Amino acid sequence: MKLQNQTLIITGATSGMGKAIAIELANEGANLILSGRDQKRGNALMAELLDKGQVSKFLPGDVGDIEYNKQLVDLALATFGGLDGVVTNAGMLGLAPVTSLDPYIWDRTFRTNVDAVFFLLKYALPEMLKRPSASVVGNASIAAFKSFPNHPAYCASKAALVALAKQVAVDYGPKVRINAICPGPVDTPFIHDSAIAFPDPVKAVENAGKATLLKRLGEPEDIAKLVLFLVSDDASWITGSAFTIDGGILAGG
Numbered sequence: 001m002k003l004q005n006q007t008l009i010i011t012g013a014t015s016g017m018g019k020a021i022a023i024e025l026a027n028e029g030a031n032l033i034l035s036g037r038d039q040k041r042g043n044a045l046m047a048e049l050l051d052k053g054q055v056s057k058f059l060p061g062d063v064g065d066i067e068y069n070k071q072l073v074d075l076a077l078a079t080f081g082g083l084d085g086v087v088t089n090a091g092m093l094g095l096a097p098v099t100s101l102d103p104y105i106w107d108r109t110f111r112t113n114v115d116a117v118f119f120l121l122k123y124a125l126p127e128m129l130k131r132p133s134a135s136v137v138g139n140a141s142i143a144a145f146k147s148f149p150n151h152p153a154y155c156a157s158k159a160a161l162v163a164l165a166k167q168v169a170v171d172y173g174p175k176v177r178i179n180a181i182c183p184g185p186v187d188t189p190f191i192h193d194s195a196i197a198f199p200d201p202v203k204a205v206e207n208a209g210k211a212t213l214l215k216r217l218g219e220p221e222d223i224a225k226l227v228l229f230l231v232s233d234d235a236s237w238i239t240g241s242a243f244t245i246d247g248g249i250l251a252g253g
């Protein structure tokens with residue numbers, strides 16, 4: 001088991017990629033602190049992991065709340081005695097071109113996608129520095145590199161996450177590895193919600209899959225496997241990098 005006796009926090013664990021990541025890491029023996037807002041889905045995931053013999057704790061809250069991020073770290077210490085890794089995965093999408101984008105939505109997007117990562121790392125890094133090999137994986141998006149209509153806040157926030165991962169890797173290099181992942185279209189509630197901006201949302205999601213070189217949407221499990229690799233010692237010489245996992249869209253899809 002690759003993550004035996006290791007403790008990690010996963011944000012956005014109640015759905016989509018975060019849930020798949022939680023299952024993948026728990027299968028490798030990780031102790032998990034699960035974050036999300038939906039108590040029911042959080043409890044259901046805790047129960048599912050317990051069925052596999054893996055103890056985890058779910059703490060409901062908003063990642064945009066700095067105090068909540070401190071509580072996540074405190075819970076890891078109180079429950080498992082330390083912290084080895086963080087997967088910052090929670091994210092939101094506010095769709096509108098700049099001229100009609102509500103400044104509140106701009107702020108909210110940055111608060112959830114970027115500020116929240118700063119808040120969690122602020123409290124998590126001092127604990128992770130005490131561990132022999134610690135790792136952070138941030139879920140960005142191909143939107144960090146490729147622009148999409150009506151996505152100014154989202155694209156800018158995801159580009160900020162890639163820059164943040166590279167910068168934190170510089171300051172904490174010898175002790176903590178940090179990398180960003182940049183998924184293309186993945187079959188989660190998120191992509192279906194974002195498709196409502198299109199005249200035919202079902203067709204829009206279908207087309208997103210067809211636009212990849214591999215002619216399908218990603219599955220949350222595809223992403224979870226990359227995250228497992230990056231948090232584990234298999235990736236012990238990888239830091240400050242951004243990994244595209246997009247079925248080939250950036251290459252020419």
Ligand SMILES: NC(=O)c1ccc[n+]([C@@H]2O[C@H](COP(=O)([O-])OP(=O)(O)OC[C@H]3O[C@@H](n4cnc5c(N)ncnc54)[C@H](OP(=O)(O)O)[C@@H]3O)[C@@H](O)[C@H]2O)c1
Pocket residue numbers: 011012013014015016017018035036037038039041061062063064089090091092112139140141142182183184185186187188189190191
């Ligand atoms: N799906 C895609 O095509 C795609 C592509 C590239 C990147 N991404 C990124 O992948 C990440 C995961 O998205 P997903 O596709 O798996 O979407 P999802 O199934 O909708 O899951 C989003 C998760 O984020 C949590 N979350 C959102 N805002 C939050 C907040 N303010 N406080 C706490 N938790 C919050 C949600 O928790 P609750 O439901 O409990 O509130 C949920 O667990 C996001 O960062 C997204 O930007 C998605």
